[in-house]
Amino acid sequence: MKRLLALLAAALLSTAAHAQDAGPVERWGSKEVTLAGPRDGNPFMDVELSATFRQGERSVVVEGFYDGQGQYKLRFMPDAEGIWEYETHSNRAALDGKRGRFTVAAATAGNHGPVRVQGLHHFSYEDGTPFWQVGTTSYGWTHQPEAVERQTLTTLAAGPFNKVRMLVFPNQDVKHQPPRFPFEGAPPKAWDFSRFNPEFFRHLEQRVGDLRALGIEADVILFHPYDKGYWGFDQMPADVNQRYVRYVVARLASYRNVWWSMANEFDYLTKKQMPEWDRYFQIVQARDPYQHLRSIHNAMVLYDHHKPWVTHVSVQSGAIAEDFERAVLFRDVYSRPVVYDEVKYEGNIDRRWGQLSAQEMVLRFWMGAIAGTYVGHSEIFKDPDDMSWLGKGGTLRGESPPRLAFFRRILSESPPEGLEPIDKWQEYPFAGKPAQYYLGYFGQQRPESWPFALAKPGLEDGMKFRAEIIDTWNMSITPVEGVFEIRKRDNYSFADKNGRRIALPGRPYMALRIVRLP
Template structure:
């Protein structure tokens, strides 16, 4: 009897669901975590050209709030709308389309608390810094591998394994391939036949599915995907650097529709934008505004230069992305761009560690690490790159694979020092004088002595936030040998002059006379 009752209930439920679907109501989706990705999959027309003929979007609602997201065609009559919910609880959605088969579809889903490791998308925090959606600080320690997604599957997987054991929490990567005769490119963003026979009104969904997959894998590793939308390295081979205006806009809208619902996405309008000779400055303004308008989640947006700087004060730019080989040679130089733009500054390219034939790929590991520390003391952020020569062309900067340099281990140590800080970002302590400290006045100080080889440092702090009788403890950090050595006892300060406080007994801290040393000083209450 019980079995018959359960069977009847099951049949009734199936009938109800079928009836609901007939009226455009989809059964509730599986729960999705906050800042996860919900994917609404729909079957629709495949005749004509769905990439340009079909319009699809959905409005997602929770109470009085509503967020609109654009859908996209994924080939073979399959349509998708992706959504990244930002709050737990019940949500509903309803589709909008110019095709009846896709219009008015309704559904509901539950958003649950994020899983461990899901801190939400990164955004600007406290004017000059970054933080995740849940309030966790984001200490950017990025790297670059432009064409890693254009290699074969085995090499892409090897790159991901390398990243899983590396210190980097952001990777700069290009959507379009480079002009490289040895490249492993198998698929392209547009449908067609290489090198130049492209159908600019259709996309190669196999390429985009692989990109989706790789961005999702980076997300699982806790790595931000800084997606470079244009670059000058085509040089006419594929023609992607000189597409018609309508094709550029269509490409950008498709990229945003597919990828914006991944919480780890950043948008870089271009790498070395000023070398893309086919585009004017107002074109770049237009691309920024298009991406900003199409992205319902307001992901981070910037643009990377060669020689000519973009005006990063424009409102659609969230942070500064700079190539500058000399700006991070000392903190007083690195801080200047912060003062000009009043936004977070990321020195995404400061030259590369390696033995490359070009001068931009000849940094020693020590020089690479030094630039990270100087950038941090300036209250800014620095990016890593590696360019060791290889007879097979396996250069991390270009293709990914494995890392060969000595800087990543030191950058892991550097990142731990930053993440152990009680702060949400380092602020310069006294940027107008040779005083190499950052942190928070009166509370926390991180100092870096660059190439200097001091044997003693007199315990002297800049005056802001200080008072007689405050006590501090100190640690000596060897940034190259990756050691932290506590200094015995504490230091009690008193006013020394109009600008500084010093240890009341005139004591200092002994240092080993080696370069790349640092100090961490914390107030004792």
């Protein structure tokens, strides 16, 4: 019966006169429908608007939003090519029952769709392309003067990062007033929380769209504690928070590169209790038709990432990514991908969280990878103009980014299923895919040679492998001469049948890549 009704509705839509919307939209692009509607009263509070988008028997309900000046919008991210139709629903006649149809073209080059969880612990784009997360953080980059924001985009375009963590609300900085605010009113605190400032959100969308064009995911942070009550966006009433979350989701969900982070350092927002965080997760889960990735970032207290609305683990830990035997532990805990989004930052400030050397920063990415997890970068250097990549964007000064580009290249040449730790608990620094591919990393150790020996799972006598020595700091890959044929050595390992070792240069930050030969 339900199916019949759907078919009937589709048939009715097909025969009705349509507003044939202009302009093509690609698969996983953003289709925008603009409608004129009431300006009276408070459109943000009074007007309800949604639309049902249909293709055949499939239908997706999308929430609309008021964009100011009598304009209402609906945005839709189609996940299939072909003809789609829509019909609007509203408590205002001017916005209700509007219909249209449009054609969705194939995705263009570089558009792989939104990022999804792949298997238990990894990511891939919706088209199946692996997503090897190499993230950075630039909290306030969308709250800067135009020139700085353009510089940030230029930096990102040339850099190694495929994900940026960024705040919706500005971060408080007494020396610098953000160009726009999310509500009507005047800084610092005279806000009308019942009226959003559409221009603020249009700007945010432009930047998310800029990242999308660069193939970079936008990890959008909904709340943060760096306001400290100055503007008060960290202390809004619960009903305002909920309306705000819905509004952001209605505006941004159609951008395929969006990830949702409920908060940065959520536990420093001491006025919000745990059930409130659950509630914001639930709102996003219910309102985002595309189920973009969802998580939340901590300071000293961990959120329970086992909760059903958490798609992946986003963690700050100052120590966990220092070695792969630590990093694997949260992977063991959660049946989800683990991203160590904050592991301290490259830099030279007085604070302990901003003093990593570039070597230490890069090491953490490698250690995370060997543990089958993902790591995040940022940097903060002393600057007379109080500029920092972490806070504002602009340019990068650290030495880690080229090494992270090299790291990302190595990842991208790994099995598409993701790197899995091979033999945990045994100080065995290899991840990969048993009997196929092994990536090992020695960190600060300076071995002068390595006995060719692989952990038992999947191996058989006579299998043959080739090896490469990777200098992760100097960014070189050196093939090792010859072929290694293995034979069972003991209950736990197979080794080269002639007992061969691989000579290593006695420097730190070396890796090995071992690939099975046909």
